[in-house]
Amino acid sequence: MTQNDIRHEIAHLAHAELFTQDLEGSLWFFTQLLGMRETARQGDSVYLRCYEDPYHHSLKLTPSDEGGLGKLGWRTTSRDALERRAAALDKSGLGAGYTKGDVGVGETFAFTSPDGHPMELVWDVEKYRAPDELRSKILTRTSKRPLQGLPPRRLDHVNIMASDVTEQKTLLEQTLGFQTRELVVDGSTEIGAWMSVNALGHELAIMKDATGARGRLHHLAFWYGIPQHNTDFAEIAREYDIRIEAGPDMHGVTQGAFLYVFEPGGNRIELFGNSGILQFEPDWETRVWDLQEFATGAGLAIGGTTMPPEFLLYGTPDVPAHAELAPSV
Template structure:
């Protein structure tokens, strides 16, 4: 019997949990502005999904004392792949345990990256079935496009901060079969790595934490479609007092259209478009950028990603991190719907 191809053991990023000290403001941002559907409330948490997300939820908002990523979960390509990846992680001496997971998902393996990020692996996922009033006539769309805000389609990717990029990257390659599509180096130091388990340019990114902290969160990205949506969204955010950090523009690395904002609770969110490049070659070679090309890496069109926030601010915030300008708690938000 041939061994399974490690490259295809992980199917895709399924979900993320964000903690927020301003749950009403965060919920308003994702529902009223980004048009995400609410599917359930439980305790201090609200579950949301984009109109093309296939499962019951892709985003969980949980009230907490500080903004941060609670956890993120990847779906495997089969139940057997889940068992194999969990064994690999355990054999690699990374902390992990089996759990019976929460709403919409089943048996789950929770583990911690070498830098301290809380990640999960799962196979069992309840497909979203739209009620009659939300059923789309487009058969590949899980629900109708909402008539609210400028709605995102689905969760796209996750960006983590790490005190040392290389051990986290290697653990994803070794235990999850993810492939490094692109990376940025400064001499012998890896400043960032962008990885994928499918044809997308990346689904998980790891960037060096400029403050040397461990296990922090940089951003989650939701997919729009075309660059015009980011332009429209930027106008909407200006009108409603949401802090824009950078963009709209297009990255050289990944070639995706971007717009970075801070939701009212203080977490960074990227609105991503065009998919970026698609990796169709089975024998692709990792592309390595240097810091000499950082302007092209970050923005082909010339937008500047501000050092005082983009390369230092992560959640949970740590001293002496600078808060986004203006600080998230000063952002003007409308009442939650």
Template sequence: MAEPCFDVAHLGHVEVLTNKFDESLNFFVNIYGMTESGRDENSAYLRGWDDYEFHSLKLTRSDTTGMGHVSYRASSPQALERRVAAIEKMGLGIGWVDGDLGHGRAYRFKSPDGHVFELYYDTNLYVAPPHERPALKNVAQRYHGRGACVRRIDHINLLARDVAAIRDFMLEALGSRITEQVVLDNGRLAGCWFTVNNKSYDLACTEDHYGASGRFHHLTYAVDTREEILRAADIYLENGVFIESGPHKHAIQQTFFLYAYEPAGNRVEIANAGARLILRPDWQPITWTEAERRKGQAWGMKTIETFHTHGTPPFDPATQS
């Protein structure tokens, strides 16, 4: 077994593209319950109340939807340089960028499927203004109780034409470990869950139903309890938010979940995914078979069809040659 690599500390932030900026921003602030920590010409920078960095979501105006980039923080400046060298050896590098309101210079690169990734170390810590200062000094921001009031970024799910290629990329580029996977009867890898630390997962990749490349499945923020997820479902109902699936419990990773679409159509999840930790250093991936996945979720609810077909940006097979 290869020695675990901990050059990458954690998932830092995700840039989500929206063609309905004002409506999306209202959703993330007032319904999802995030805090706006800054803004530039094209983007709003948002955070959960216990994210320690300046932001964990960059919401950007666009003529399309989906993910602009996903960003991880390295464990040290030296670890960043090691990962950059490994990625450049793979031939997937884009190059260095100056960063933005939330962090310093960052190295950008692409997955084999075309998703844009970013690695950085220098970061801007969140400093709460007076009205957001917590009573306890060991949290970044007070619990304001607005909307679903998500606590922190948890994970993302990417869609890909070739999940096996993403698997190899995640292991070599980021030093991720595989925690769970889905292998079909024909031997094809249909889904894979990765972690760079001791969380059960920070990124998942599942097969694109249409065979398209570079699309986005969902972004997930964590709350503390299942009861908060049940309350979030009521908050969505009161605000006319489309609930796609849940509340329910996944078999894979045992995440209690609630899926919805924000106004531009990007899928978002609220979950209490932090209960499972992978502390075993010689963890072997849990493999789920095609027959096991056909049973549906943990308590028997069948997976809704749109969970396999809906991604952003939208894909219309009728327009493809």
């Protein structure tokens, strides 16, 4: 298969699991402030969804001694596509075999990034069917907009931290067909990559972990589609003592309107206030930012927001050597 054919075998980011040090605090944040609805509980884990997410859940919260990424689920475009991508992952040495799946998720193929981030491919999923009282009059909306909090519409993207950005990027391009839309380089070293398998500007970002750690999460993002909602949620965050790290503002990279906050379980959450750049060109050429362009504001924050030092250093699980940079959440 050609690289272009491989691109169309992964459809989108379907679900993510977050480890949380404070399950009740995380539940309060996601259900009361972000208006996500609970769809199931199994063991110690709780399953949640945004009102336009298409499947049983998009977020799984699991208590843990440390925050971080439990698992990322990528839905393929067919069962055959899953099997082909699984074979490619096995050949690369990243595959971990088939699993029985989870609540609302059928059989999956487990794998890890070269840095050890847990991920899975899935085709068989339970599509969400709203009960009568939650059925929307808008036929393309899977459930009514919630009445509490300021609810985002869907899970949008994930940003992972890596000891070697190039290694992660190259293997995900070769095995899953991700297209690298934008890069940040420091001399000859790639320190950031924004990647996608569809029209979104990115569904996966990879940032170099300056601490030298491996397998950490930078942030998980949820989509509003309306920049004003980022400003509105910043007000809610101030009122309810949620730590705001940066924003509202807009990145030059991806042209995404951002607000970064920390949920009580210790994880960084981005609220994405617009669609960012949408890319329809089949032969898109990767845009490369040098570190100076990126750091002086054009890349990080067009509106002039100064990103704190923790933005490039803090991730979950936290690194004890840099505990002084950990946010107070």
